[in-house]
Amino acid sequence: MGLVNLGQGIPGANGPTSVHANPGPEATDFRPDHAPDHIHLAKNDGPRVSTDTWKPLSEADSTKMTKEQSSFCRKLSDASKKILTARQKMIFKFGKLLSADLLLLQYISMGAAREGGLRGDVSMCEIFERLGGEIQYTGADPV
Incomplete structure (x- = not known):
């Protein structure tokens, strides 16, 4: 299992600015370790980009990144x-992109977990986070 193309439908995501990701340890035993969440541009040994900051993951990645790739990341909507x-x-x-039906099911599940979390159900908060939701703590007591 190797790089999977993520760029379908993303403007400019082709050739040297194509976007890819590797499966993680839950999907394959081939890659037991992984850096913070990131994508690869162009190829496996191309620059890695953080999906939190949209900047190179390391100084080595920054050195590998072309002006075209840097511009692509900056201009992403x-x-x-x-x-x-x-x-x-x-x-x-x-290890693969999920179908639209599975995405819809995840979206519905995430919505239900979010609502449960907003009502104070801690287990629903945990489910929400496992589905990829992000809880933002404001310091205020829940209403």
């Missing part, structure tokens, strides 16, 4: 970043 982040997480966890 928020919607494209969200799509690529979700796809990267899918590849890491499952």
Whole structure:
């Protein structure tokens, strides 16, 4: 199991700016370790880009990155970043992109878990986070 293309439908995601991810340890025993969430540009040994900051993951990745690749990352829309982040997480966890039906089921499950969490159900908060949701603590007591 190797790199999986994530760039379908993302403007400019082809050739030297194609976007890929590797399956993680849950999907294959071939890759037992993995850096923080990231994508690869162009090829496996191409620059890695953090899906949190959309900047090179390391100084070595920064050195590998071309001006075209840097510009591509800078110009990604928020919607494209969200799509690529979700796809990267899918590849890491499952080793493949999930079908639209499975994505819809995950979205519905995430919504139900979020609502349960907002009502104070700690187990629903845990499910929400496992599905990829992010809980933002404001310091205020829940209503």
